[in-house]
Amino acid sequence: MGILSPLVTFTISHFQFLISSQGLFGVLRDRATAFDSIRVADGENKCSGRVEILRHNQWGTVCDRGWDLRDADVVCLQLSCGLAESALHGAAYGAGTGKIWLRHVQCTGHESTLSRCAVVLHSHQYCTHENDAGVKCSGTLFTPILTLFSPHNVFSSGETVRFSCSILPGHHVSEFQLYKHGASTPVATQRAEMSQSRVEMTLPNIKALQQGSYSCCYRIRDSSPSQVLSSPPSNPVNITVVELMTPQHWYNTSSEVRAGSVIKGHSFNITCSTPQLYPGGSFQLRLIRPNGTVRLSLPALSPSVTFTFAGAQSSSEGYYYCLYQVQLGGRTFVSRESQALPISIRDPDPVLSPVVISWLASVLTFVVAVVIIIVVAKVLCNKERKPTELELETRSCVENTYVALSINKL
Numbered sequence: 001m002g003i004l005s006p007l008v009t010f011t012i013s014h015f016q017f018l019i020s021s022q023g024l025f026g027v028l029r030d031r032a033t034a035f036d037s038i039r040v041a042d043g044e045n046k047c048s049g050r051v052e053i054l055r056h057n058q059w060g061t062v063c064d065r066g067w068d069l070r071d072a073d074v075v076c077l078q079l080s081c082g083l084a085e086s087a088l089h090g091a092a093y094g095a096g097t098g099k100i101w102l103r104h105v106q107c108t109g110h111e112s113t114l115s116r117c118a119v120v121l122h123s124h125q126y127c128t129h130e131n132d133a134g135v136k137c138s139g140t141l142f143t144p145i146l147t148l149f150s151p152h153n154v155f156s157s158g159e160t161v162r163f164s165c166s167i168l169p170g171h172h173v174s175e176f177q178l179y180k181h182g183a184s185t186p187v188a189t190q191r192a193e194m195s196q197s198r199v200e201m202t203l204p205n206i207k208a209l210q211q212g213s214y215s216c217c218y219r220i221r222d223s224s225p226s227q228v229l230s231s232p233p234s235n236p237v238n239i240t241v242v243e244l245m246t247p248q249h250w251y252n253t254s255s256e257v258r259a260g261s262v263i264k265g266h267s268f269n270i271t272c273s274t275p276q277l278y279p280g281g282s283f284q285l286r287l288i289r290p291n292g293t294v295r296l297s298l299p300a301l302s303p304s305v306t307f308t309f310a311g312a313q314s315s316s317e318g319y320y321y322c323l324y325q326v327q328l329g330g331r332t333f334v335s336r337e338s339q340a341l342p343i344s345i346r347d348p349d350p351v352l353s354p355v356v357i358s359w360l361a362s363v364l365t366f367v368v369a370v371v372i373i374i375v376v377a378k379v380l381c382n383k384e385r386k387p388t389e390l391e392l393e394t395r396s397c398v399e400n401t402y403v404a405l406s407i408n409k410l
Contacts, residue, residue, distance in 0.1 A: 035101060035115055038078055040135060042093045047081035047137035050093040053101050053114065060099035062114075063127035064089040064134075069170035070109035070195075071117065072135040077220065077229065078113050081137035083171050088134035095129035103127055108194075109172030110220070142167050144176070146216045146234040149200070154329030157243035161206050165190075165216035165234065166198035173218040174228075176201065181213035181236065192218070208243040242328060244335035247274040247283065249322035251341060261346050262312045270341070272322035273304040281326035286337070289318030300324065317345045 035055040043049025051062045072084030107117035149162040165176045172194060177186035178201045188201040203210060215233040253261075253268035262268045272283040281300040285307050286293060298305045309316055320341040325334045 038075065038114060040075075040079065040093075041096070043134070043136070045139075047076065047079060047139050048093075048135065050091070050096050050132050050134045051075055051114075052096060055099075055101050058098055059096075060101040061096040061129060061132040062105060063100050063103040064131045065127060066104045066106060067133040070172055071105045071107045071114070071133075072137075073109050073171055074107045074111045074114050074117060075135050076137035079137065082140040083138050083142050083167075084135050085138050086136045088136060089131070091130050091132040091134070093132075093134045096132045097129070100127050100129070100132075105133075110174070141218075141220075141229065141231040142171070143232045144216055144218055144234040146178075146214065146237050148237060148239075152329045152331055153238060154240045154242060154331055155206055156333055157207055157241055158205055161203040161239060163188075163201045163203075163214065163216065163237070164198060165201060165218070167218060167231075169197040170195065171197065173220050176216055176218050178214060178216050179233065180210070181215070187214075206239075206241055208241045211239055211241040213238045240328060242278065242326065242333045243276070244324055244326070244333055245275055246336045247272050247322045247324050247338050249273070249285075249320070249338050249341055251320075251343060260342055261344050262316070264313065264345050264347050265311055267308065267310045268312055268316075268343070269306050269308050270320055270322075271304055271306045272324075272338075274300070274324045274335070275303065277303060278326040278328060280328070281324060284323050284325055286321045286323070287316075287318050288321070289315070300326075312345050314345050317343060319343075 035053040036057075037054040039052050039054075039059075040047070040049030041052050052059050053062065054060075067087050067089060069084050069087050072087035076082055076084045102114070102119050105114065105117050105119055107114070111117050144165050144167045147164045147166075149164060155161055163178060165178065167173065173192050173196075175189055175191045176199045177190075178188040180187050187203065190199040190201050192199060201216070213236045215236050217231045217233050219231070220229040249270060249272045251262075251268055251270045253263075253266065270285060272285065274283075277300055283298050283300050283305045285296040285298075287296075296307055298307065320343060321337040321339075322341075323335050323337045325332065327333075
């Protein structure tokens with residue numbers, strides 16, 4: 001057999017029996033009639049003083065053996081005085097009178113009254129009124145403290161935000177809850193283990209709509225489900241979520257050239273645009289060309305900015321990318337780059353290009369041919385025809401007859 005543990009418990013009816021290295025003794029638990037009332041006496045206010053309980057119409061005290069913050073918490077909660085700031089020993093508020101009704105109280109911190117705590121009835125430890133227990137309560141439930149694990153409060157969309165909610169050590173609470181300002185239900189809940197004074201709560205894969213102010217609180221739950229106490233909200237913690245969209249970009253140049261081209265010496269513009277702006281943001285334009293990379297920047301005073309290039313040269317040829325950048329909370333956030341925008345630089349067309357010369361030659365040939373046809377046709381129409389022999393003979397006969405007739409008339 002191994003060595004017995006310092007404390008072993010088993011239950012019969014309303015009694016628990018504790019077996020320790022010092023022997024067997026009984027513990028009374030869950031007896032609502034164990035005592036009738038509780039108060040604090042001789043303290044600075046109604047929430048501090050010597051703990052006294054009423055039993056059989058006689059006020060008595062509590063022995064400070066084993067008295068700790070969990071026991072004191074139960075007293076403070078029962079008195080509606082928040083949580084215990086301290087569990088006092090040695091008759092800190094003066095020695096009481098009457099019987100010492102409770103010795104070696106063993107509360108878990110969840111009990112609604114001291115009568116529900118385990119109590120040693122026959123302890124070997126001797127108590128007098130010089131050992132009267134006392135409490136100093138906060139008056140209200142302690143306000144928890146909310147902090148961020150990260151050194152900054154600005155996050156990129158998709159990151160995980162880790163919070164820490166804590167109270168003073170030594171108290172036992174049921175659970176911690178994280179709230180977003182304006183919401184009635186918690187966004188995260190974390191159960192607390194025994195005497196756990198700090199828990200971590202996370203918001204995974206955070207989105208822009210989750211930015212805002214957060215606070216936490218803790219809850220104390222009695223063994224009775226209907227008995228739940230909630231603390232005041234903690235200090236607020238504001239977080240900002242940066243969600244950068246991939247910017248769009250396009251270029252403007254002369255309509256006389258084909259898409260993706262700019263005539264050498266002409267000016268052209270590249271416009272970058274994003275649907276969401278942040279204070280202090282800027283647009284970055286990156287040109288990748290065979291002999292290196294060129295970066296340009298303009299402040300994002302509006303959702304769109306225009307980069308102007310006057311007198312395009314061969315050095316302006318390449319692939320253009322646009323991105324949006326902003327610095328917030330000591331961090332730099334950069335959007336994804338836009339798709340590549342290729343631009344080539346073309347030499348200007350000559351005054352008489354081969355195409356124009358060919359076209360002019362065709363027109364001139366056509367005009368010359370038409371002129372020649374017209375001239376030939378005109379010449380052919382105006383040329384005199386040579387008369388035949390019959391026409392000559394007939395003409396001579398007619399002429400001779402005309403002459404003869406003329407002579408006879410004379």
